[in-house]
Amino acid sequence: MGTGIIAKKFEVLPDNLKLKVEGYIDALLIENGISISDSAEHNSIAENKVLEIKPGFGGGKGIIGYMADDFDTPLDDFKDYM
Template identity: 65%
Template sequence: MGTEVIEKKLNKLPDNLKLKVEGYIDALLMEYHIDESATESTSFQVKAGFGGGKGIIGYMADDFDEPLEDFKDYM
């Protein structure tokens, strides 16, 4: 499907639905780690097995494994 077909369909939608489409496109770009300024689309694949998701999580806090303050009453 070419961009011309998508553009024609998009132009038929009311503004509130165009905003939903834009949000969906943004979500897809984030999910597949596609730079919006990139001219070529790149796919993102996860390798099966241990370590297959390496590099997906960009930041993890140093105290990630520490007990949460909210659950102190239950411990």
């Protein structure tokens, strides 16, 4: 299938479906470790940085930017149940 046919099909989609298609393409690129650089337009891959997420414990290390110091402290709302 040529890119011209894909572009024609893409153009007739409503905007909300175009966003879904773009998200799917980004997911495929990330999954396969493909990085694209387009100077005319920013793509939704953050600065062309491909993150490799490994399944299991510690697989998301480096993805979460901030976690509060008291993250593990029990919530006051659940004192009656503890």
